[in-house]
Amino acid sequence: MESAILIAENVSASYRKNTVLHNVNFKVNQGTLTGIIGPNGAGKSTLIKTLLDLHPRLSGSVTFFQQPFKKAKKRIGYVPQRGSVDWDFPTNALDVVTMGLYGEIGWFKFPSRKHKEKAYEALKKVGMADYADRQISQLSGGQQQRIFLARALVQNADLYFMDEPLAGVDAQTERAIMFILQELKRNGKTVMVVHHDLQTVADYFDHVLLLNRTVIGHGKTEEIFTKENIGKTYGGNMRWLIGEEEKNVVPSYH
Amino acid sequence: MTYTAWILLTAALVGLSCGLIGVFLILRKTAMMADAISHTVLLGIVLAFLVTKEVSGPAMLLGGILAGLITALLVQWLQSLKVQHDASMGIVFTTLFAIGVILIATSAGNAHLDVQHALMGEITFIPFHTITLPLAGDIPMATALLMIVLFVVLFFIAAFYKEWKITTFDPALAASIGIPVAAMHYLFMGLVSVTTVASFDAVGAIMVVAMLIAPAASAYLWTDKLSVMLILSGMFGVSAAFTGYVIAAWLDTSISGSMAFATGIFFTVSFIFSPKHGVIAKAVKPAV
Numbered sequence: 394m395e396s397a398i399l400i401a402e403n404v405s406a407s408y409r410k411n412t413v414l415h416n417v418n419f420k421v422n423q424g425t426l427t428g429i430i431g432p433n434g435a436g437k438s439t440l441i442k443t444l445l446d447l448h449p450r451l452s453g454s455v456t457f458f459q460q461p462f463k464k465a466k467k468r469i470g471y472v473p474q475r476g477s478v479d480w481d482f483p484t485n486a487l488d489v490v491t492m493g494l495y496g497e498i499g500w501f502k503f504p505s506r507k508h509k510e511k512a513y514e515a516l517k518k519v520g521m522a523d524y525a526d527r528q529i530s531q532l533s534g535g536q537q538q539r540i541f542l543a544r545a546l547v548q549n550a551d552l553y554f555m556d557e558p559l560a561g562v563d564a565q566t567e568r569a570i571m572f573i574l575q576e577l578k579r580n581g582k583t584v585m586v587v588h589h590d591l592q593t594v595a596d597y598f599d600h601v602l603l604l605n606r607t608v609i610g611h612g613k614t615e616e617i618f619t620k621e622n623i624g625k626t627y628g629g630n631m632r633w634l635i636g637e638e639e640k641n642v643v644p645s646y647h
Numbered sequence: 648m649t650y651t652a653w654i655l656l657t658a659a660l661v662g663l664s665c666g667l668i669g670v671f672l673i674l675r676k677t678a679m680m681a682d683a684i685s686h687t688v689l690l691g692i693v694l695a696f697l698v699t700k701e702v703s704g705p706a707m708l709l710g711g712i713l714a715g716l717i718t719a720l721l722v723q724w725l726q727s728l729k730v731q732h733d734a735s736m737g738i739v740f741t742t743l744f745a746i747g748v749i750l751i752a753t754s755a756g757n758a759h760l761d762v763q764h765a766l767m768g769e770i771t772f773i774p775f776h777t778i779t780l781p782l783a784g785d786i787p788m789a790t791a792l793l794m795i796v797l798f799v800v801l802f803f804i805a806a807f808y809k810e811w812k813i814t815t816f817d818p819a820l821a822a823s824i825g826i827p828v829a830a831m832h833y834l835f836m837g838l839v840s841v842t843t844v845a846s847f848d849a850v851g852a853i854m855v856v857a858m859l860i861a862p863a864a865s866a867y868l869w870t871d872k873l874s875v876m877l878i879l880s881g882m883f884g885v886s887a888a889f890t891g892y893v894i895a896a897w898l899d900t901s902i903s904g905s906m907a908f909a910t911g912i913f914f915t916v917s918f919i920f921s922p923k924h925g926v927i928a929k930a931v932k933p934a935v
């Protein structure tokens with residue numbers, strides 16, 4: 394069963410005075426794991442933020458589950474870039490994960506024991522249960538990223554957007570995160586991930602969205618993630634990379 | 648209550664309200680917004696005076712809230728037109744403050760309002776200006792105003808505690824789960840405004856900035872927990888107010904000046920000796 398749960402039509406957006414996204418069109422089916430790939434400044438983060446109404450959309454329309462964003466909000470989870478928050482904020486790991494439940498808890502109420510337990514379960518899932526009480530500035534980059542992932546998991550959304558969850562993390566964290574993303578996919582969730590490491594794309598994602606201010610290619614990884622398309626996306630500056638594809642990386646998940 | 652007791656109570660209320668609000672100013676990295684608002688509420692107070700022709704608490708509060716929100720809106724608007732944040736702030740608050748100063752000089756000069764008073768406050772006069780309340784009897788107007796404002800501040804911090812936390816820590820996530828980040832921002836600016844207006848009489852526009860920022864910045868160095876930071880900041884605010892009074896009595900000098908000076912001492916001590924983030928602790932303990 395394939396159904397488009399995210400449809401973007403003619404989306405454009407600008408950042409400062411420059412148009413960064415124009416005429417972006419794509420449809421995402423349920424149960425896919427998509428890598429959003431493109432060079433720096435291609436508008437990958439801006440695309441996610443624009444879809445989620447966090448950044449003004451100049452034109453076009455976006456629907457989630459055949460509804461506008463406002464109505465589908467509860468079914469959507471968002472993992473911002475790790476660098477977008479101040480990790481010196483006075484709080485601990487469990488508390489940050491609990492924040493994922495604030496929408497569900499509602500106004501004028503405090504998180505209950507039940508919510509804390511849910512958050513703790515999510516921490517366990519990302520292998521961070523031992524760090525629940527740890528002040529967040531004392532966690533490594535990879536651990537902070539896992540906290541962010543746990544926070545998205547407690548939201549129990551159907552569609553997730555993750556902005557560079559694998560940037561600057563250690564190998565163990567990368568494996569842990571990819572394992573969870575694969576599991577989300579197996580459970581019928583849809584995940585879109587901004588990714589920067591071209592060499593792992595084929596192993597990690599079943600779909601790719603090649604982006605450079607507009608959609609260069611979108612579809613199944615084996616069809617779209619070709620040398621030619623990559624060249625088009627990166628403006629031919631990736632010559633060093635061609636040939637790397639033969640490099641035999643054992644796919645860890647499938 | 649004695650004259651001194653009223654002054655101490657008033658100072659403590661200033662310290663407590665400012666200490667609590669200050670925590671979020673620091674964590675939201677908008678500490679200097681307090682500076683801007685503390686100046687522009689002068690315009691609000693003057694306008695309230697010109698409209699009502701008297702120095703009344705509620706009118707001043709309303710005028711202050713209005714001026715504070717206008718400041719926040721104008722800063723945001725200039726920023727959306729690509730003016731840098733700090734430049735927008737500098738332009739907006741000096742202009743509004745200047746209008747306030749001109750209005751005082753031309754239209755309100757003979758009243759209770761004057762620029763010197765607005766900048767420095769005069770806590771020593773507070774006990775002379777009383778109002779009669781049903782249960783409490785005669786209490787100084789500034790003190791009554793501060794009690795109301797403290798209650799309002801406590802109410803909003805408690806009622807929206809988790810919303811303050813999430814909009815401060817991660818506004819993008821907050822927005823994505825449907826928390827009105829912009830509305831919370833203006834509500835917060837409103838709270839900063841009322842706190843500033845109420846503290847105005849006691850410590851004035853310049854000193855209130857010290858009360859808003861220094862206790863919270865000190866508390867930030869002592870703890871890794873938001874709730875503890877709020878409690879500590881409130882305690883530091885009250886203690887600094889008391890210490891300031893003692894210094895002023897001892898040296899026979901400006902009370903508001905001494906209080907602001909005391910907040911500086913609290914910060915310096917915290918900065919050096921805090922077991923978590925102090926200079927000594929960092930030197931002794933190897934980096935994690």
